[in-house]
Amino acid sequence: MSIVSNSLKRIKPSPTIAVTSKAREMRAAGKDVIGLGAGEPDFDTPDNIKEAAIEAIRKGDTKYTAVDGTPALKKAIQAKFSRENDLSYELDQISVGTGGKQVLYNAFMATINKGDEVIIPAPYWVSYPDIVLLAGGKPKIIKCDEKNNFKLTPEKLKKAVSKKTKWIIINSPSNPTGSGYTKDEIIALSKILIKYKNLYILSDDIYEHITYDGFKFFTIAQIEKLKSRTLTMNGVSKSYSMTGWRIGYAAGPKEIIKAMAKIQSQSTSNPTSISQAAAVEALNGTQDFILERSNSFKERRNFVVDSLNNIKGISCLSPEGAFYVFPNCKKLLNNKTKLKTDKDFVEKLLEKAEVAVVQGSAFGLEGYFRISYATSMDNLKKAMERIKSFCNSLN
Secondary structure, eight states: OOSSOHHHHTOOOOHHHHHHHHHHHHHHTTOOOEEOOOOOOSSOOOHHHHHHHHHHHHHTOOSOOOTTOOHHHHHHHHHHHHHHHOOOOOGGGEEEESSHHHHHHHHHHHHOOTTOEEEEEESOOTHHHHHHHHTTOEEEEEEOOGGGTTOOOHHHHHHHOOTTEEEEEEESSOTTTOOOOOHHHHHHHHHHHTTOTTOEEEEEOTTTTOBOTTOOOOOGGGSHHHHTTEEEEEESTTTTTOGGGOOEEEEOOHHHHHHHHHHHHTTTOSOOHHHHHHHHHHHHSOOHHHHHHHHHHHHHHHHHHHHHHTSTTOBOOOOSBTTEEOOBOGGGOSTTTTOOSHHHHHHHHHHHHOEEOEEGGGGTOTTBEEEEOOSOHHHHHHHHHHHHHHHHHHO
């Protein structure tokens, strides 16, 4: 009899972490690997945020805090939602966890019963289905076409909803595609969702501030009739370059927030006190650097998209946000190249060109791969040259 639980057997390790680890191992062995797999900004955490953490240490704010967030951080989150999204929440409608991933985990562990369905548009962030499976639920994957910018349409949503549907996940801008839902597109989806009173919405807004070309961010909780059924998740990791600080948060119905706190009380307890103090400064302090960094990401996006579209056999849409592109490599998957799947493509790319990317099938859509351009232009220029050379060798 295996010591490993049956629930753990239902899931797989994170493919993005696996690719990043493989690249790290190859570099340690002396290989000049360029890693484009990790979704982590290359910018440092701003100094004012670091200073707030140092000051918290000096003040002795190094003890346990309330399980799901300090009052100071909850007030900062409350102010953020009011200021940026025109959303009003009480403090007991806000939860803070050790990163966005724990917030999602807490929410699904606290609400999903065996057999409950969760609609997940694909391409999706790799952890969504596995967290649902761990909670005993059933991921209902809805493949979204490239012709619709990989976004869920009202028609596909309507067909997907069943009596067993408990949640739907909406991620905008998206990981892995960078596609963002416009206000009109959110409203169109909401007209379907309003009809299903027992269906809850998880809005993953983690890339809210990383958008381009005048894209106007709009979150579904701003639809008044859906606010009471929406859990809006965000965090400081991407916009504030605080991935290692591990602070995510959510706002939503009191019943769900209370249940999430119960889960957290029996798992990690409170997020790190020092990280919470830093997050207060992140949300309350200057936001000027966000636009500057988004402009840098936009420059990289433009370069990467143009470069990829000049490679024979590759095509790539230009995304509205985040720091990913999701190129199509289907034309290179054939008997001539001896590459049958996108996994074959990325493995051979790593072996021959020493560029680490993640296969599209890891995100639920075969025939693509994800590139994170959250790295220097020097790295991106070298990587694009290597990818072009590799693809030319296949043609």
